[in-house]
Amino acid sequence: MNALYKHRLFWPIASLLALIAINAIARPQFIKVTVRDGELYGALVTILKDSAPLMLVALGMTIVIATRGIDLSVGAIMAVSGAVALTIIDGSGSPDNLATVLIAVVVALLVALILGAWNGLLVTVLGIQPIVATLVLMLAGRGAALLITGGEITTVNSAPFKWMSGGYLVALPVAFLIGLLAITIMGLIERRTALGVLTEAVGINPEASRLAGVRARGIIWGAYMVSGILAGVAGLIYASRISAADANAAGVFIELYAILAVVLGGTSLNGGKFSIAGTVVGVFIIQTLDSTILFLGIPSAQSPVFFGFVVAIVVVVQSPRVRTALGSLGGRRRSRGTSGPSTDTVEVAR
Amino acid sequence: MxxxxxxxxxxxxxxxxxxxxxxxxxxxxxxxxxxxxxxxxxxxxxxxxxxxxxxxxxxxxxxxxxxxxxxxxxxxxxxxxxxxxxxxxxxxxxxxxxxxxxxxxxxxxxxxxxxxxxxxxxxxxxxxxxxxxxxxxxxxxxxxxxxxxxxxxxxxxxxxxxxxxxxxxxxxxxxxxxxxxxxxxxxxxxxxxxxxxxxxxxxxxxxxxxxxxxxxxxxxxxxxxxxxxxxxxxxxxxxxxxxGRELDDLAAIASSSHRTIDRTGTPVVKATGLGRRGVLEPADLEVYEGEVVGLAGLLGSGRTELVRLLYGADRADEGSIEVRGAPVKVHQPRHAIDHRISLSSENRREEGVVADLTVAENIVLGMQARQGWLRRIPQKDQDAVVKEYIEALGVRPANPNALVGNLSGGNQQKVLLARWLATAPQLLVLDEPTRGIDVGAKADIQRKVAELSAQGLSVVFISSELEEVLRLAQRVVVLRDRRKVGELDSASTDLDMLIDYIANAGEGSAA
Amino acid sequence: MTATMARSERRTGAGPSAFQTFLSRHGGMMPTFAAVLILLLLFVGAEAFLRGDFISGGNISALLLDNAYLMVLAVGMTFVILTGGIDLSVGSVMAFTGILGAKLLADGLPAAIAVPAMLLGGAAIGLFIGILVQYFGVQPFIASLAGLFLGRGLAFIVSLSSIRVEDTSLLWLQSERIWMGAWYITPTGIIALSTVAIAAFVLHLTRFGRTIYAIGGNEQSARLMGLKVGRAKVLAYVISGSCAGLAGLILTAYSGAGYPRNGIGTELDAIAAVVIGGTLLTGGRGYVVGSMIGVFVYGTIKSVINFMGAEQSWMQIIVGALLLLFIVVQRAIVARSEGRR
The missing domain is CATH 3.40.50.300 (P-loop containing nucleotide triphosphate hydrolases)
Incomplete structure (x- = not known):
């Protein structure tokens, strides 16, 4: 019992279950899942379906954060990938042709991969801080997406493309299955290869890792590429859902929600230890909270206030000051600080 | 005044x-x-x-x-x-x-x-x-x-x-x-x-x-x-x-260490004129098979700087390195590791262990980095290696899943030693492996170094404790003020001579 | 290498040339000079290739008018970035205070109450971020992210749709034009320029201002030197928040309405303007006047694009590219100064 209590995913999962329980009590139909034509429907299924873009982006963000980085450009990459795909489909003249859609998807993902590689280049080779490096693309990417669509919202009617967000496969929404696939692949890579532990080593102690012979640069670069391609997929799902490429609206603020999901899942923004499962739970918490806010009749535009407070509470609870206050109530602190929170890091040069 | x-x-x-x-x-x-x-x-x-x-x-x-x-x-x-x-x-x-x-x-x-x-x-x-x-x-x-x-x-x-x-x-x-x-x-x-x-x-x-x-x-x-x-x-x-002078019971190590090394062949590693402006004046260093070379000198004398250049942790701006007679380029640690040269840094916390990873993960890190991320070392092999080294070096707690950050300095040092031994190096460089650790762990580490060198491993050993250097090494390279000032044969050198050499070599009174 | 050269130069004792003295004193101004140069090139280029009257009183006056809100935001952002932090909340705080002011005025309250409320609202969110950063050790990026969410949500809580402003005194800020030949300036322009002037005074001639620079240079040293680091850091965020409140006032006057969707992404424009103006994102180096130049560069690019009838999307791409250029240049400067040490 005590071990369960101390598990790093205890609080995230407990919060998620609590949210679901509150919803279920307030509106019993929340947990009702119905089967229609062999397809599942219900509020929970909608949450699973709608969470797909955020899930993909947050998974990529987890890896980037594990390397001590951050990727602000994911929203812009989503916009670009949607714009590329829909422009190809729109220009082809046969939007319902599966081959056309496949080509569009592959090209869009390739572009997303290149954008991720660009971020990685700035961070690893030029040594620019991740926040700043990805800010460039965050700004310019959306402009590029607008250029691709000619400044308009490109709309298409393409059944195969629409299937990505609206379709069902073995009774489950395709969008959810795509997210599930990404989770599975990342979980497998983490388990079956050494990438997980090497990424953590680089994030925890870059210098020790370098001296141990770890290819830190390649690992960090790879993380940004993964983040790029996952954002690309997210952009496709988003575009598919609205059947349009809206370069201004696609993925707006998603980088912020993704970071929030990662933090909620217990991965520290200081890099190192990360948890794919934690991020998954974090995404579901955000999506359920969103659905709850909507249910309460609060306009969704106002929901950021809640998320603002959630962010503040989570970071305050994780902060060194609160931790030491909670953790060492009995213990005496060693080094006396000057002032401020950075006390613990005030280590005057030798 | x-x-x-x-x-x-x-x-x-x-x-x-x-x-x-x-x-x-x-x-x-x-x-x-x-x-x-x-x-x-x-x-x-x-x-x-x-x-x-x-x-x-x-x-x-x-x-x-x-x-x-x-x-x-x-x-x-x-x-x-x-x-x-x-x-x-x-x-x-x-x-x-x-x-x-x-x-x-x-x-x-x-x-x-x-x-x-x-x-x-x-x-x-x-x-x-x-x-x-x-x-x-x-x-x-x-x-x-x-x-x-x-x-x-x-x-x-x-x-x-x-x-x-x-x-x-x-x-x-x-x-x-x-x-x-x-x-x-x-x-x-x-x-x-x-x-x-x-x-x-x-x-x-x-x-x-x-x-x-x-x-x-x-x-x-x-x-x-x-x-x-x-x-x-x-x-x-x-x-x-x-x-200080430490009376200890490690005489056995000393006697086993003081064997003659065959220096007629090709050295395992030979550095010629290795230097970096403002860091170290060009210095030579050669290490033969099964030999322990001690680097002696006070802190800041250039001993750490020399091995960092040798390992590629810092880039040398002059000099050359040969491994078993073949010239090699060592611009970053990976290159050194590819030539089976390993360095255990003096700065255990910042450049050695990865504190938030477990003992097992830290031990395997070096092997895994060499293999690349795609070929994960099978769990069974990992467990075997980890178990072997925890036992051989006496890591305490003997729990492979303990976080390294929670171990004492001596045990962290043993984990580092295990990491490098697991990569089967031909030259192992140990920079202050015994600093700030308890006497028992010190003896364990020295014993292990003596044992491995007797089996043919070449070692460069740096320590501020000169007895250790004299005990383990067959040859001692002395540095002072970022310069190599000479080499001594440890069999014919006692502590007083070495101290005198460190203090005065190049000043005219010795050498 | 650079170090030894620099030393031996000083040892020659022949007295450094005026150019060397200038470099050693004002080397940090180079990026700002570069921004001025870019601005001049833009002006001359636009004048030569686009139309004859680009460099005209009317046009340059309009440039200030159109970008007054951004200039105020950039001033606040400069304080935060000089300490080595960042404030992502300014766009949504501006939207919040703008709609708050419009709502209060629409409810019949006088401007004398609405305007201070706007400034206080901005300052409060700034204080919230500052406390998270200073006392809870939260990274500025994340703390201001919470501020961003908070501001945007509060804006929508005040009103979901835009609110027209009828109050004449507020609209006067925008409509009044003081003419000087072909040039004119509006009260909003005066507010923006005075904000720059006051900020320049504070940053260069007060101990608080120098503490801001010292923190950005080396926070640990600043603390060891006995400076009031904690207070200064919190205050930097409060200033940024207050500037966002002021920008909300200007934007509301400019557009004649409060709108909760205003300023999405404006924080990035403000950061870009500050960086283009020569302030280092790592803190400690830069000038508030440079940020003003950065805003002019931004505004000029925008009006050139408008004039050419090109896609507005080029704006984002060009600003992104300029940002990249300046970051790489800054990176080189930092690498050089580290190499010397």
Whole structure:
């Protein structure tokens, strides 16, 4: 019992279950899942379906954060990938042709991969801080997406493309299955290869890792590429859902929600230890909270206030000051600080 | 003008004791500083010099003992408090703001004002006055970063003078200065001393300590060894006091180590003229199969610098490296590892272990990095390797899933040793593997090194404890002041000879 | 290498040339000079290739008018970035205070109450971020992210749709034009320029201002030097928040309405303007006047694009590219100064 209590995913999962329980009590139909034509429907299924873009982006963000980085450009990459795909489909003249859609998807993902590689280049080779490096693309990417669509919202009617967000496969929404696939692949890579532990080593102690012979640069670069391609997929799902490429609206603020999901899942923004499962739970918490806010009749535009407070509470609870206050109530602190929170890091040069 | 003992001390520390979790950092140390003297604080790494300074300047709280400044019992809670009381510190990494002007750094917080705003003209004029009083001809309006470290240090001293410092602590001020700059700094120090300022000087350079000091206090392992006027403490006596003589039962290792090495063939690793500007003058090093080469010298002598260049941790800007006769390029650690050269860094915490990973993950890290991320070492093999080394080296707790950050220093060192042994190196470089760890772990590590070299592993062994070096190594390379000064055969060298060599080689008395 | 050269130059004692003295004193201004140069090139280029009257009183006056809100935001952002932080909240705080002011005025309250409320609202969110950063050790990026969410949500809580402003005194800020020949300036322009002037005074001639620079240079040293680091850091965020409140006032006057969707992404424009103006994102180096130049560069690019009838999307791409250029240049400067040490 005590071990369960101390598990790093205890609080995230407990919060998620609590949210679901509150919803279920307030509106019993929340947990009702119905089967229609062999397809599942219900509020929970909608949450699973709608969470797909955020899930993909947050998974990529987890890896980037594990390397001590951050990727602000994911929203812009989503916009670009949607714009590329829909422009190809729109220009082809046969939007319902599966081959056309496949080509569009592959090209869009390739572009997303290149954008991720660009971020990685700035961070690893030029040594620019991740926040700043990805800010460039965050700004310019959306402009590029607008250029691709000619400044308009490109709309298409393409059944195969629409299937990505609206379709069902073995009774489950395709969008959810795509997210599930990404989770599975990342979980497998983490388990079956050494990438997980090497990424953590680089994030925890870059210098020790370098001296141990770890290819830190390649690992960090790879993380940004993964983040790029996952954002690309997210952009496709988003575009598919609205059947349009809206370069201004696609993925707006998603980088912020993704970071929030990662933090909620217990991965520290200081890099190192990360948890794919934690991020998954974090995404579901955000999506359920969103659905709850909507249910309460609060306009969704106002929901950021809640998320603002959630962010503040989570970071305050994780902060060194609160931790030491909670953790060492009995213990005496060693080094006396000057002032401020950075006390613990005030280590005057030798 | 050495101060005489009759002058009442400005700083008097009595029975200072500081405990860190698991370590007694200072054990009842006394220290006295008098006005108008330059007092050097000597000791090897971990002796407690920095801790003592931090106790004086209020960075650390003391567990026991008393501090008296100018006859008044004091206890500072911040560095700013200590400054108020006239104790200023100049660190090796200058603690100024290099983005601001020289004058501003001198005057920050004490600017001249006119009306509502700062009067920059008057402020810079005053700064120029303070700089000139130290004989510094520097444009006070120039940006600090545009000056050398030497000038920056003198600017830091000027700032201390603005604060009207009675006590000036200089912590390794000369580590990155060249000869002429040291002279300039010493000129300033002498000037201040003659004005009655008490100066606490810390340096690893023996020559400089003897040039500038009036008095020397020696610490070892957190305890006071003694306080001596400089003329009563010859160099080799000082080195002996710093290093200490350890009676131990490791004679067996010594006898097994002192075998003859066949040096007729090709060395496993041969470095020729390896150097880097400002870090190390070009030095040669060769290591033969099954040989342990010790690097001896005080801290900052260039011993760590040499092996970092050899390993590619820092990039050498001259010299060449051969592995078994074939010239190789070593520009980064990966290259060294590819040639099966491993380095265990002296800086265990920052450059060695990955604290938040487990013992098992830390041990496997080196092997896994060599294999690449795609080919994960099967769990079964990992477990076997980890178990083997935990047992062979006696890692405690013997739990592969414990976080390395929670282990004691000695056990962290064993984990590091395991990491490198698991990669099956042909040359293992160990930089201070026994520093700051308990006696048992020390013996374990030495025994293991002797055993492995007997089996054919080549080792470069660095330690501040010269007995260790003499015991394990067949050949000892001596460095001083960032320069290789010679090589000794350890079978025909005893501790006194080695100490004498470290202290005096190249000075004419030895070599 | 650079270090030894620099030292030996000083030792020659022959006295440094005027150019060397200038470099050693004002080397940090180079990026700002570069921004001025870019601005001049833009002006001359636009004048030569686009139309004859680009460099005209009317046009340049309009440039200030159109970008007054951004200039105020950039001033606040400069304080935060100089300490080595970042404030992502300014766009949404501007939207919040703008709609708050419009709502209060629409409810019949006088401007004398509405305007201070706007400034206080901005300052409060700034204080919230500052406390998270300073006392809870939260990274500025994340703390201001919470501020961003908070501001945007509060804006929508005040009103979901735009609110027209009828109050004449507020609209006067925008409509009044003080003419000087072909040039004119509006009260909003005066507010923006005075904000720059006051900020320049504070940053260069007060101890608080110098503490801001010292923190950005080396926070640890600043603390060891006995400066009031904690207070200054919190205050930097409060100033940024207050500037966002002021920008909300200007934007509301400019557009004649409060709108909760205003300023999405404006924080990035403000950051870009500050960086283009020569302030280092790592803190400690830069000038508030440079940020003003950065805003002019931004505004000029925008009006050139408008004039050419090109896609507005080029704006984002060009600003992104300029940002990249300046970051790489800054990176080189930092690398050079580190190499010297």
């Amino acid at each position: 050495p101060a005489d003992t009759e002058v009442p001390p400005i700083v008097q520390m009595r029975g200072i004791t500081i405990r860190f979790p698991g370590v007694l950092a200072l054990d009842g140390v006394d220290f006295t500083l008098r006005p108008g003297e330059v007092h050097s604080l000597m000791g090897e790494n971990g002796a407690g010099k920095s801790t003592l300074i931090k106790a004086l300047t209020g960075v650390y709280a003391i567990d026991d003992g008393s501090i008296t400044v100018a006859g008044e019992r004091r206890s500072f809670s911040t560095a700013a408090d200590a400054q108020e009381a006239g104790i200023s510190t100049v660190y090796q990494e200058v603690n100024l703001c290099s983005n601001l002007t020289v004058g501003e750094n001198v005057m920050l917080g004490h600017e001249r004002r006119r009306g509502t705003g700062i009067d920059w003209k008057a402020t810079h004029r005053e700064a120029a006055g303070h700089l000139a009083s130290l004989g510094l001809d520097v444009d006070p309006r120039s940006i600090l970063a545009s000056h050398s470290i030497a000038i920056q240090q003198l600017v830091a001293i000027s700032r201390a003078m603005v604060l009207d410092a009675k006590v000036l602590i200089l912590d390794e001020p000369t580590s990155s200065l060249d000869r002429g700059e040291v002279e300039q700094l010493f000129g300033v120090i002498r000037g201040l001393r003659d004005q009655g300022v008490a100066i606490l000087f810390v340096s690893h350079f023996l020559d400089q300590v003897y040039e500038i000091s009036d008095r020397i206090t020696v610490l070892r392992n957190g305890a006071l060894v003694g306080e001596h006027p400089v003329e009563e403490l010859p160099r080799d006596a000082l080195v002996t006091k710093m290093i």
